[in-house]
Amino acid sequence: MRFSALRVLKEGLTGNKGWTPHWRDPAPKPEYDAIIIGGGGHGLSTAYYLAKNHGMTNIAVLEKGYIGGGNVGRNTTIVRANYGLEGNSQFYSHSLKLWEGLEQDLNYNAMMSQRGIINLFHSDGQRDAAARRANMMISQGDDAELLDKHTVRKLLPNLNHDNIRFPIYGGLYHKRGGTARHDAVAWGFARGADQRGVDLIQNCEVTGIDIENGVVKGVQTTRGAIKAKKVGMVVAGRSGQVAAMAGMRLPVESHVLQAFVTEGLKPCVDHVVTFGMGHMYMSQSDKGGLVFGGDLDFYASYAQRGNLPTKEHVMEAAMCLMPQIGKARVLRSWGGIMDMSPDGSFIMDKTQVDGLFVNTGWCYGGFKAVPASGYCMAHLMATGQPHEVAARHRLDRFETGRGLMDEEASGSQHNLH
Amino acid sequence: MRIACPLCGERDSREFSYKGAALALGYPSEEAGFEAWDDYLHKRDNPAGPTRELWYHGSGCTAWLVVTRNTMTHEILSVELAEDAPESAQENTQGANA
Numbered sequence: 001m002r003f004s005a006l007r008v009l010k011e012g013l014t015g016n017k018g019w020t021p022h023w024r025d026p027a028p029k030p031e032y033d034a035i036i037i038g039g040g041g042h043g044l045s046t047a048y049y050l051a052k053n054h055g056m057t058n059i060a061v062l063e064k065g066y067i068g069g070g071n072v073g074r075n076t077t078i079v080r081a082n083y084g085l086e087g088n089s090q091f092y093s094h095s096l097k098l099w100e101g102l103e104q105d106l107n108y109n110a111m112m113s114q115r116g117i118i119n120l121f122h123s124d125g126q127r128d129a130a131a132r133r134a135n136m137m138i139s140q141g142d143d144a145e146l147l148d149k150h151t152v153r154k155l156l157p158n159l160n161h162d163n164i165r166f167p168i169y170g171g172l173y174h175k176r177g178g179t180a181r182h183d184a185v186a187w188g189f190a191r192g193a194d195q196r197g198v199d200l201i202q203n204c205e206v207t208g209i210d211i212e213n214g215v216v217k218g219v220q221t222t223r224g225a226i227k228a229k230k231v232g233m234v235v236a237g238r239s240g241q242v243a244a245m246a247g248m249r250l251p252v253e254s255h256v257l258q259a260f261v262t263e264g265l266k267p268c269v270d271h272v273v274t275f276g277m278g279h280m281y282m283s284q285s286d287k288g289g290l291v292f293g294g295d296l297d298f299y300a301s302y303a304q305r306g307n308l309p310t311k312e313h314v315m316e317a318a319m320c321l322m323p324q325i326g327k328a329r330v331l332r333s334w335g336g337i338m339d340m341s342p343d344g345s346f347i348m349d350k351t352q353v354d355g356l357f358v359n360t361g362w363c364y365g366g367f368k369a370v371p372a373s374g375y376c377m378a379h380l381m382a383t384g385q386p387h388e389v390a391a392r393h394r395l396d397r398f399e400t401g402r403g404l405m406d407e408e409a410s411g412s413q414h415n416l417h
Numbered sequence: 418m419r420i421a422c423p424l425c426g427e428r429d430s431r432e433f434s435y436k437g438a439a440l441a442l443g444y445p446s447e448e449a450g451f452e453a454w455d456d457y458l459h460k461r462d463n464p465a466g467p468t469r470e471l472w473y474h475g476s477g478c479t480a481w482l483v484v485t486r487n488t489m490t491h492e493i494l495s496v497e498l499a500e501d502a503p504e505s506a507q508e509n510t511q512g513a514n515a
Contacts (some may be wrong), residue, residue, distance in 0.1 A: 183488040240463030251459035253437065254488070283489045301463045302488045309431045342459050399455035413458060414437050 023194035031227040038235040039063025042073035044189035045374020051196035054382035064205035068186035074336035080177035084136040087392035108188030111181035116173040117272040128173040145173040147317030216355035226353025237337025239360035255299035262328035264288030344417035345405030349395040443504035473505035
């Protein structure tokens with residue numbers, strides 16, 4: 001079933017009785033050419049691009065819960081390509097280009113909204129840093145513009161521009177950045193993969209990885225054993241437990257990151273705004289809620305909820321940036337489990353087990369990476385070679401110290417990013 | 418989350434900062450090689466459940482603590498001074514058996 005304006009019109013006139021489920025609910029087959037563990041954004045896009053780009057259709061995505069129930073449904077929906085480090089820069093640039101054609105490619109409304117991202121700065125030094133980053137983004141072929149304080153005041157009239165500690169000096173404007181409807185991204189990739197023959201198997205938890213003589217043979221699940229020649233571990237915050245089934249310890253520690261949404265308000269913030277000095281960022285959803293978040297809670301957690309001190313800190317930063325937000329009631333808060341790597345960049349690589357691949361370490365930036373992560377992971381699993389834009393994200397870079405991907409230049413140890 | 422400091426009593430978690438897994442109590446020898454240092458510096462068990470970790474009571478008595486905490490629930494199971502703590506949970510068990 002294809003979606004089109006004509007179809008919407010026809011269904012509207014005939015009682016909406018012609019819509020069908022977006023994907024099947026198949027039972028697992030005994031054997032597949034490839035299995036992807038994890039039915040989140042990255043796992044679904046991996047399956048989609050394996051089928052679309054590499055013609056691999058005898059594959060399954062195993063999801064222990066339900067499609068869209070993990071981090072892909074627990075983020076702040078921001079899409080951007082404003083990285084500066086060689087490697088990350090190409091990867092996120094590739095991802096943004098995929099985002100730009102995604103809805104047409106998937107025939108699915110992901111509510112992609114390139115409303116622009118403005119990173120505020122508050123000092124001459126920060127302006128210099130923003131100019132440097134802008135130049136890096138332009139060199140990469142993406143867009144960046146340095147805004148003076150008058151322009152920022154015009155674009156974002158509801159912020160407190162004259163805060164004594166953090167007066168707004170200007171902003172780094174990334175016009176092609178924005179937001180996308182996170183659930184629809186998961187559903188769109190799920191539907192696209194399913195249409196190409198991929199089995200999406202929900203309520204199917206992997207309980208073991210079968211390895212013989214250093215070669216992967218399949219997985220054990222709560223719905224029985226499934227054989228496969230290739231297995232990809234794409235489980236974000238749960239990477240530690242899944243890798244342990246293959247006898248691996250990963251350079252990953254799982255942390256909780258919280259986010260919040262207010263009641264619906266009239267349009268008051270047109271862009272994605274980041275307030276780096278307060279570790280706080282915000283955008284307004286199409287329903288009118290201000291969606292905002294901050295920093296990690298900074299302790300290991302799998303609880304999918306955080307504690308009050310971080311909530312308080314984020315609210316304080318929000319009040320500092322936009323005092324009128326204090327009148328809005330917070331409707332919901334949630335937490336996602338972040339697979340934090342020591343250098344703050346992701347890992348996409350083969351493992352020492354033949355046929356077993358790992359995709360992890362997305363830290364708090366997994367959502368914008370969804371299309372390119374799947375694109376590159378599919379390339380890696382299909383060809384055995386890393387895709388050129390993800391070739392630097394090796395698993396062994398921490399052991400050797402060669403090719404560390406420390407975007408923030410804060411060091412390559414846990415708890416620094 | 419409140420942490421019961423052995424010296425100060427139960428205090429708000431805001432007074433503490435998190436260092437990471439308690440394996441930092443000991444470290445490999447200089448000759449141990451890349452793999453051992455990689456295990457120590459980067460690789461983590463990252464358990465979903467009880468875990469031993471190091472916290473610093475920076476806004477209190479400035480003691481380093483070994484906190485046993487459940488990462489699924491945030492429940493704090495035990496707290497001891499790092500100077501009294503064995504280097505690993507395994508040694509702890511062996512100590513108890515002895």
